């Protein structure tokens with residue numbers, strides 16, 4: 001996928017010259033004169049356009065969801081012809097993997113819906129390019145209609161109706177009179193189908209009549225005619241508490257725990273193990289224990305770990321039914337870096353140990369292990385991660401019994417933000433009522449188990465969709481194995497990390 005990584009979207013555009021040069025070489029190797037002459041013509045026209053681009057203008061454009069969408073759409077259209085000529089050749093297919101496809105556009109339409117739903121945006125504003133006060137390019141009638149279609153087919157009927165109403169307004173107000181698809185009648189018919197599914201039968205009847213007058217032959221009117229007899233219904237997905245909280249926290253972007261003043265929530269210098277001295281720490285929640293550490297890495301370290309993984313990014317997956325699968329619940333691209341792959345990254349791992357007083361020294365290349373390799377994650381257009389817990393549970397647990405028996409589970413998460421996101425992209429703790437906005441080089445740290453070894457059910461968290469800008473994070477999961485004598489027990493079953501923190505700093509187990 002391309003749309004799931006801001007890096008891949010940028011590369012598609014900024015490194016297009018390299019892609020073209022590579023294609024030129026690979027096509028010439030085919031020994032197929034027709035293919036060569038076809039590509040040569042494409043190349044001549046394209047390279048002029050590519051060279052005329054302005055890097056800064058483009059980078060700015062690609063911070064905006066509409067800019068990303070329209071850029072991908074342009075690439076899909078521009079490469080369609082050459083793709084269909086050359087795609088039959090295996091040697092060439094991989095060269096095209098850096099160019100967006102119809103699948104990316106389909107994914108991006110779902111991102112629009114997610115942004116709308118999570119942040120309560122109005123499709124009208126989004127179509128105009130207005131996202132929470134940030135402006136960008138506008139979408140066309142067809143673009144907006146296609147988003148409405150996706151929402152419809154996903155059973156998100158309220159959302160579909162508001163996209164279609166906005167599409168209709170745009171169609172009516174567009175100055176150019178045209179028979180361009182979709183017609184007004186078609187938009188109205190699909191809107192009717194959405195209303196019918198929401199049990200608004202009268203509205204649907206009404207829209208049907210309007211639709212056939214305007215465009216008697218449109219496919220959606222045809223469907224709607226049948227459906228007015230069969231009355232298909234779809235009930236809207238009801239959000240659970242976590243999902244509702246997710247939306248309100250994401251909109252807030254940055255908020256610490258609600259409730260009474262708590263003198264334990266402090267900013268202080270936390271003493272680290274040698275060779276480090278101390279780090280600025282902010283305790284933001286006692287139970288679950290969550291804190292922030294500022295300036296935990298240098299800009300150079302952050303750049304290094306990003307550079308190390310930028311060529312290896314792959315779609316983030318989730319565990320389902322015994323397999324690791326792509327899913328709409330996690331839209332990002334990621335890669336892992338092991339200590340042995342880079343001295344800089346190994347030192348970063350040692351720094352995590354010095355700050356947390358936990359052992360991170362062995363990664364899964366040795367077994368059993370204490371720390372996972374750093375996971376580096378890049379989010380693209382509307383990129384997010386739904387509410388989840390980090391420790392292995394359910395299927396993930398069943399499929400990794402050997403690991404679970406030998407290494408325990410993910411005890412704690414140390415998540416470092418590698419850049420600042422213009423709008424969105426916060427990390428939300430949906431049960432603990434916390435939300436943290438990314439600050440470059442700042443770490444978010446929490447324990448997923450209590451000192452008594454119980455799972456902290458209050459550490460449900462999620463990555464809010466990125467609205468404007470990009471998001472890069474890296475995290476290390478620290479396991480129970482190897483930390484048996486580092487993370488001490490509490491004196492009571494209810495003890496929280498707060499109660500034992502000072503003892504850990506003092507090195508008392």
Ligand SMILES: O=C(O)CCC(=O)C(=O)O
Nearest residue numbers: 385390426427462463473
């Ligand atoms: O990116 C974030 O803010 C959170 C990511 C996360 O929860 C994860 O990768 O497990």
Ligand SMILES: [Fe+2]
Nearest residue numbers: 388389390461
């Ligand atoms: Fe997580």
